[in-house]
Each structure stands twice: as C-alpha cells, then as structure tokens.
Amino acid sequence: MERSRITVSTRSPEETLRLAVKLGKRCGPGDVISLTGELGSGKTLFAKGLARGLDVPKDEPVVSPSFTLLNEYAGRCPVYHFDFYRLDGVQDLENLGIDEYISGEGVVMVEWAERIPEALGTERLEIHLEYAGENERTIIISGIGRRYTELVGMMRQESGFNFL
Numbered sequence: 655m656e657r658s659r660i661t662v663s664t665r666s667p668e669e670t671l672r673l674a675v676k677l678g679k680r681c682g683p684g685d686v687i688s689l690t691g692e693l694g695s696g697k698t699l700f701a702k703g704l705a706r707g708l709d710v711p712k713d714e715p716v717v718s719p720s721f722t723l724l725n726e727y728a729g730r731c732p733v734y735h736f737d738f739y740r741l742d743g744v745q746d747l748e749n750l751g752i753d754e755y756i757s758g759e760g761v762v763m764v765e766w767a768e769r770i771p772e773a774l775g776t777e778r779l780e781i782h783l784e785y786a787g788e789n790e791r792t793i794i795i796s797g798i799g800r801r802y803t804e805l806v807g808m809m810r811q812e813s814g815f816n817f818l
C-alpha cells in the first residue's frame with residue numbers, strides 16, 4: 655500500500671483552521687479522514703476547517719458529536735462528522751451503519767478513530783494532532799493508498815505553512 659506523510663507546525667488556532675480549509679477544498683465524495691490526538695489537540699477545530707473547505711456554510715455549527723456520535727452537514731457533498739469517543743465498540747458501530755457512509759457519496763471524518771481502528775478500512779487520510787505548546791500544534795498528515803498519497807502530495811505544494 656502506498657504511503658506518504660507531511661508534518662506541519664501551526665502557531666495558532668487560525669493557522670490550523672486555514673490548513674484544514676485548504677485540505678477540505680481538495681476533498682470530495684468517498685473520502686475518509688481520521689482525526690486523532692489527545693483531548694484539546696484540535697480535532698474538532700480541524701474538522702470545522704475541513705467542513706468549511708467543503709463549502710459547509712459558515713453559520714452551520716461544526717461541533718463535536720460526542721453524544722450524538724454523528725453530525726451531518728450539507729456542503730458541496732454531504733459531510734459526515736463522527737466521534738468514536740463514547741462508542742462502546744463494534745456493536746455500536748454496526749448500529750450506526752458506518753459502512754454505508756464510508757462507501758457513500760459524502761466525506762467521512764472521524765474523531766477518536768483509533769478507538770475502533772477496523773472501522774475505516776485501509777485507505778484513508780490520517781490527521782494526527784500533537785500539543786506542542788499553548789497555541790502550537792504539530793500536525794502529521796498521512797495518506798494511505800493511492801488517492802490519499804496524491805492528496806498529501808498536493809498539500810506538500812501549499813505555501814504559507816511551516817513544514818517540518
């Protein structure tokens with residue numbers, strides 16, 4: 655399986671949002687994105703940027719679906735925002751019917767995806783956020799599979815970011 659990876663350092667929430675918007679603009683139907691990193695690392699903020707890049711209107715709140723498990727937004731295509739934090743396991747997942755979303759016509763983004771690694775299939779984009787100071791984050795963007803290594807390749811060309 656092809657793999658590719660870039661690491662970006664951001665120094666403010668706005669900069670992380672800007673990075674995520676850029677990425678969201680390049681995403682489309684069928685894309686699967688995992689968001690990992692400890693509490694407060696910026697997963698929900700990144701999801702918000704992705705949604706904005708996918709043309710989800712600015713007045714649509716993008717918040718963590720920690721209790722509902724899934725928020726759905728209407729952008730250029732449907733955007734499915736999951737949070738596995740409170741998920742009890744594969745049984746809950748089956749009840750959610752996540753497979754239908756993954757092979758569907760929308761973009762799937764999942765916070766705490768590492769709680770059920772088998773849920774997302776092999777090909778995906780992984781966003782891992784690490785706390786690096788009060789307003790600093792180290793963001794590792796990994797593409798697994800042809801589609802996503804290409805996406806990472808395009809992000810590598812973006813200017814105005816601090817690549818590590």
Ligand SMILES: Nc1ncnc2c1ncn2[C@@H]1O[C@H](COP(=O)(O)OP(=O)(O)O)[C@@H](O)[C@H]1O
Nearest residue numbers: 666667670693694695696697698699789790791
């Ligand atoms: N460089 C940065 N990138 C992302 N978030 C940042 C950054 N600096 C500070 N923050 C703050 O960190 C918090 C991230 O919260 P959130 O996105 O809800 O995290 P999570 O979903 O991972 O728990 C926000 O309050 C945000 O303003």
Ligand SMILES: [Mg+2]
Nearest residue numbers: 697698718765
């Ligand atoms: Mg969150």
